[in-house]
Each structure stands twice: as C-alpha cells, then as structure tokens.
Amino acid sequence: MEILEWSYRRIALLDVPVMLDWYNNRELHETANAKTFHPYTIEELTKYWQKKINRTDASYFAIFINERMIGRVSLKGMDSTGEGIEYAIPVLTWAWYRDYEMYVGEIFLRSATAICTA
Secondary structure: OOOOOEEEEEOOHHHHHHHHHHHOOHHHHHHHOOOOOOOOOHHHHHHHHHHHHOOOOEEEEEEEEOOEEEEEEEEEOOOOOOOOOEEEOOEOOHHHHOOOHHHHHHHHHHHHHHHHHO
C-alpha cells in the first residue's frame, strides 16, 4: 500500500499555476463549483488570488500529498472564537480519481481548529 504523507501550508501566488489547471477544467468546475464556468488566464487568476490571500476574514491553505499539491482548503468568516467558520475542501488533482478525498478531508477537518488559531 502506498504511504501518503500529507501536509498543508498557506496558499501563495506561486501556487496559481497549479490551480490554473483546476480552474480551467470544466468537469472539475461543474462538480465542485456552483458558479458558471469561466476559463482564466494566468494573469486573471493571479489577480483573483492576490485579492483572496489578502482577505482578513479568510484563510486559504494548499493541501499536499507526497509533496504534490492536490487541493486547497478555504476557511471563511473566522473570528476569535473559532465559531461560525465556513469551510470548503476541494481535492482537485490526481487524488480526485484515487479516493483520497475522504481521507484528506477527514484529516484536515480534525486539524481545522489548529489552523484557525495558528
């Protein structure tokens, strides 16, 4: 059995090229997003994520398995109590087809409180 070493860190603009493939994949978009599909250029997506990572009421984390970015976590509406947090965990790359979504989601949810207070 393959050993899965997972990790996470805050999303940075250097992650945008990986996410560009996800944002421009119509099938993934229609599965994971309620918004209308819109393909992005690298410049558009960089500008979009620059705004997102500068938000004070949200945090965004990249999820890695075996050093490969496979998805992201969004924590929104955070306050000092840690209550009322909206989260999203799109696992969007090779893991999508390998049944790791539940595994990563389960681990990350257990860690969400620690992330919010870090």
